[in-house]
Amino acid sequence: MNLTVNVEQNKARAFVKLTGEIDVYTAPNLKEKLLPLTKIQNQVIEVDFSGVSYMDSTGLGVFVSALKSTKENSSSMRLVHLDERIYRVFRITGLIEIMDVHRAIKGGEE
């Protein structure tokens, strides 16, 4: 299974649209595209999970390093449209307490 990472950048905002599965094979590609965005001062990044069907712990690792990088570079990151299973991973690991994470709900967004 593949992952496409589509980055659209305009001025201080970047939209990252993910489609596919995030696992040990696809995570390096995601990291390569996401990390440089977090290093831009004051960059606001929105990562759209609506096309993501699966994410394993390696994927979580990518978002943890991205989070650390946003803190060092005063950029910010927001994850949106996570399905229940992926949202659960962020909840159990306690990461929703320190990250801006929003699950997808029918008819809109939480």
Added chain:
Amino acid sequence: MDKVLNKNLEEYKELLKNFINTQDERSLYKVERMSKSFIRNSVLPEEIVNLHIQAMDELYPDIANSFHHSMNFLLEAMISYGLAHQEFQLLREQQIALKSEISIAARMQETLLGTEKPNIDGLDIGVVSVPAHQMNGDYYHFLKGNDGMLGLAIADVIGKGIPAALCMSMIKYSIDSYPEESMRTNVILESLNRVVERNVESNMFITMIYAQYFPDESILRYSFAGHEPAYYFNAMKNTFEEVNTKGLVLGVLPNATYSQKELELEKDDMVIFLTDGVTECRDDGRFIKIQEVLNLIEQYKHLPAQDIVDRVFKYFEKLQDFTLRDDFTMIILKKEV
């Protein structure tokens, strides 16, 4: 190698002659077998073309010049394939060497991280921990205090492979250095979090449970750091309840704090600890639901704890055609009397 080729020249010539005259299938079959022996003896493709040229020269000395030239041309065209083949051989040797190094590391991991199931008064313990690859990213450790108390650490390092396994040794030796009996489970996690945060790469972190069982009071105290919930089986009511505490995974924030909760166990009660390898099991693309795991445990509840975990593991291993995608760890504590 020349010896191999000379020995084969006569045979090759014979087969070739035979085939040119009769187009006999058997010659084709024999030359195929010959080519297998060439591969075993690392004969390069251009050497085979050369063998063919020699054989043709000897069989048909008056062969057309243009054919002769074309064969020398082919010989040159094969040279890069020969180089690629040599490179492939070298890589294969390196891969074998690497594999043996990893298996040494895996054995070292077993020695470094080895832990024995202790005997605790009135407590039956079952453990299964199976790595998906050579090195296990799941880790558990038992400690027995002087007063008969049991300390149990379960962890899953995120960021798999060898660095993860090495990271586990760090956790184990930190825990070993604590005056564990006098420390609360949440304080142990807070202290480990600082060690991990300082020492691992930014994309690595650890989910962990630390629990202590006090046989005199039949009380289990526990703290969770971003780990999968455990399950408490109440034998009297025949029900399962989720057990966990809120807390961030280790290694993300230096000052993370954790909380402690406790649970009093009665006869035949169980506490089931797992890593996400258990719930991330996929059967034909379908995820295994935790309820399925609990149903199995309920079905085997009359058995000793070790038999329960073994049977649950066998069930899921079979569901996944015996190929684990993730390390699988399950520990059951069952109160005997």
